[in-house]
Amino acid sequence: MTLAQAEMPEGGDDQSPDRVLVARAAAGDRTAFAVLVERHYDFVFRVAFRWCGDRADAEDVAQEVCVRLTRALTNFKGESRFTTWLYALTINAARDLMRREKRAANRAEAWGEHNALFGEMAEDDADEERASAVWRLVGELSDKQRDAVLLVYGEGLSHADASDVMGCAEATVSWHVHEAKKRLRQLAERAGEL
Numbered sequence: 001m002t003l004a005q006a007e008m009p010e011g012g013d014d015q016s017p018d019r020v021l022v023a024r025a026a027a028g029d030r031t032a033f034a035v036l037v038e039r040h041y042d043f044v045f046r047v048a049f050r051w052c053g054d055r056a057d058a059e060d061v062a063q064e065v066c067v068r069l070t071r072a073l074t075n076f077k078g079e080s081r082f083t084t085w086l087y088a089l090t091i092n093a094a095r096d097l098m099r100r101e102k103r104a105a106n107r108a109e110a111w112g113e114h115n116a117l118f119g120e121m122a123e124d125d126a127d128e129e130r131a132s133a134v135w136r137l138v139g140e141l142s143d144k145q146r147d148a149v150l151l152v153y154g155e156g157l158s159h160a161d162a163s164d165v166m167g168c169a170e171a172t173v174s175w176h177v178h179e180a181k182k183r184l185r186q187l188a189e190r191a192g193e194l
Contacts, residue, residue, distance in 0.1 A: 047155070
């Protein structure tokens with residue numbers, strides 16, 4: 001049995017354990033903090049990997065999120081799910097790392113491995129090359145457009161959930177996705193890649 005399972009209250013809903021643990025951890029309970037980290041570390045790593053595209057960078061971001069979490073827990077107001085709030089914390093840490101290290105080329109290469117933008121798996125090398133080209137182009141979008149595309153297509157979130165993560169209206173996410181698609185078409189035509 002893991003530490004997280006040992007701390008799970010009987011009969012609680014899926015969100016109440018996190019909310020209880022957050023309150024306890026924010027008050028200085030190290031065990032509650034350890035349970036939160038253990039429970040959500042894989043989630044943080046996966047999100048960080050999507051943004052960074054590099055395993056070592058994703059591990060750095062996940063560790064940075066754990067450090068930031070010690071200070072940021074008092075900012076969690078419970079207005080959204082804990083994982084939604086954790087998405088934003090993780091994305092911000094990943095952005096910070098990418099800005100510091102400027103690894104756009106590595107990130108674009110890793111994104112090329114994901115075919116989720118068109119909701120299809122590559123059936124042959126041509127499809128895989130096309131998906132790689134799309135993800136390279138995604139790296140050229142503005143931060144907001146790239147975030148919207150990665151949350152909706154890369155992470156599979158609804159526009160409503162993506163709006164919670166991005167801290168904007170659902171219509172704004174839809175607009176960013178729409179504008180990103182137009183921009184991707186322009187970039188692809190210019191590059192002759194699609």
